[in-house]
Amino acid sequence: MARTVPSARRPPAPVARPPVLGLPDGLLIVALIGLISLGMVMIYSTTVHEGAPAEVVRELAMQFGVGLAGLLIGLLVPLSWWRRLTPVLLLGAAAALGFLLLPGNPWAITRLGATRWIGIGPVSIQPSEFAKLAFILFAARFLDRFGKRANLGHWIVYLGVMGLLAGLIYLEPDLGTAVVLCGIAICMLWVARVHWLGIAGLFGLAAGGVYLLAQTKEHQQERLLAWRNPWAYEDTIGHQIIQSWTAMARGGLWGVGLGQSLQKLDNRLPEAETDFIFAVIVEELGLAGGIFVILLFLLFAWRGFAIALRAPDRYSTLLAAGITTWVAGQSVLNVGVVTGTLPNTGIPLPFLSSGGSSLLALMIATGLLLSISRLPPPEPRTQPAAEPPTQPSPGSRRRSSRRA
Numbered sequence: 001m002a003r004t005v006p007s008a009r010r011p012p013a014p015v016a017r018p019p020v021l022g023l024p025d026g027l028l029i030v031a032l033i034g035l036i037s038l039g040m041v042m043i044y045s046t047t048v049h050e051g052a053p054a055e056v057v058r059e060l061a062m063q064f065g066v067g068l069a070g071l072l073i074g075l076l077v078p079l080s081w082w083r084r085l086t087p088v089l090l091l092g093a094a095a096a097l098g099f100l101l102l103p104g105n106p107w108a109i110t111r112l113g114a115t116r117w118i119g120i121g122p123v124s125i126q127p128s129e130f131a132k133l134a135f136i137l138f139a140a141r142f143l144d145r146f147g148k149r150a151n152l153g154h155w156i157v158y159l160g161v162m163g164l165l166a167g168l169i170y171l172e173p174d175l176g177t178a179v180v181l182c183g184i185a186i187c188m189l190w191v192a193r194v195h196w197l198g199i200a201g202l203f204g205l206a207a208g209g210v211y212l213l214a215q216t217k218e219h220q221q222e223r224l225l226a227w228r229n230p231w232a233y234e235d236t237i238g239h240q241i242i243q244s245w246t247a248m249a250r251g252g253l254w255g256v257g258l259g260q261s262l263q264k265l266d267n268r269l270p271e272a273e274t275d276f277i278f279a280v281i282v283e284e285l286g287l288a289g290g291i292f293v294i295l296l297f298l299l300f301a302w303r304g305f306a307i308a309l310r311a312p313d314r315y316s317t318l319l320a321a322g323i324t325t326w327v328a329g330q331s332v333l334n335v336g337v338v339t340g341t342l343p344n345t346g347i348p349l350p351f352l353s354s355g356g357s358s359l360l361a362l363m364i365a366t367g368l369l370l371s372i373s374r375l376p377p378p379e380p381r382t383q384p385a386a387e388p389p390t391q392p393s394p395g396s397r398r399r400s401s402r403r404a
Contacts, residue, residue, distance in 0.1 A: 025373035028303040034296045035351035043354045045259045046273040046280050063356045067363040074367020086137045093134040096127035097168035116172045126357035128169045128177045133361050136322035143192040144315040176345030182206040183329050184322055191321040227343040241340050243269040244276055247283040255286030273354040278338045301328040312378045320372045323365045
């Protein structure tokens, strides 16, 4: 009788284990703590003369608590959830920006000629801050999925989303935030290694669009003229930058002391607690304090781009690069405006300027950055081992010697 050979059993396939998460980036946390702490102190110092100290402390504590909750949400919610929710977040941001522009909207709040906030009871929300975060999530998902394989239709979608959000923000009007959003879009294309001609074309399109839009509003034309010669407009549009220079000149090397600023009093320096808080920092803490703030932002940018470089996948790299570009680029623009290097664009200094919506959006984004820093780095690619050269057998040696 024929013997039956038992069939060989295949070993079970190994179960894929979830990646072991590490600790969040420590230096990024140091930069965040430094910026948040200094921001809370300087906002208190800038606004405490306007009302009761207890009320200012309560408002700052509320902003910090909401921001901390946003940081934990960004850190603990899995990145896969953010990726799936991106279309909802993008549509919500666009709808909120469009809602602001509805004529006769009773919930829209207008300040200094700009309609940028939605009032819900005692709370006001600035949708443009969350629109930047929503666009970064969209761009990371889009470029991860298509990237270099994108065709004309895909690029129309990408440019259409960027143009829609930037256009709605510009109509508030808020040209500075629209410029920041376009800068983020261009930088993420560079990180995705899109052909340089496409990046150069988008940059030229954005720069030309900003220049043309700046010529359509009278107050923006005045800002450009005041940037060239603020003393010619000392009593009007040039007043703010002149007072900013005065504040920084008073500060000297070590400052006049915490809480001793004079330019913040009686609204001498308009928007001292928001767009021009860097001038108050230099006045009270001196040039040394201003350099310390810049070093904190440089530390944040270094760690952010380092996290992007060591991210294990393309989506995480793009997301980390977009968030870091947002913080670094906006801080450069703000400091450039306060020092008179750039025209006044009206954007806040990240983490330092007063504003609950800005702080919440930035804290959620920083939580996402810390979440990416916990991911294990990609495994190095192993090259296949080269086969050792075969040694000739003794028989072949004898045959070759006989032929010779």
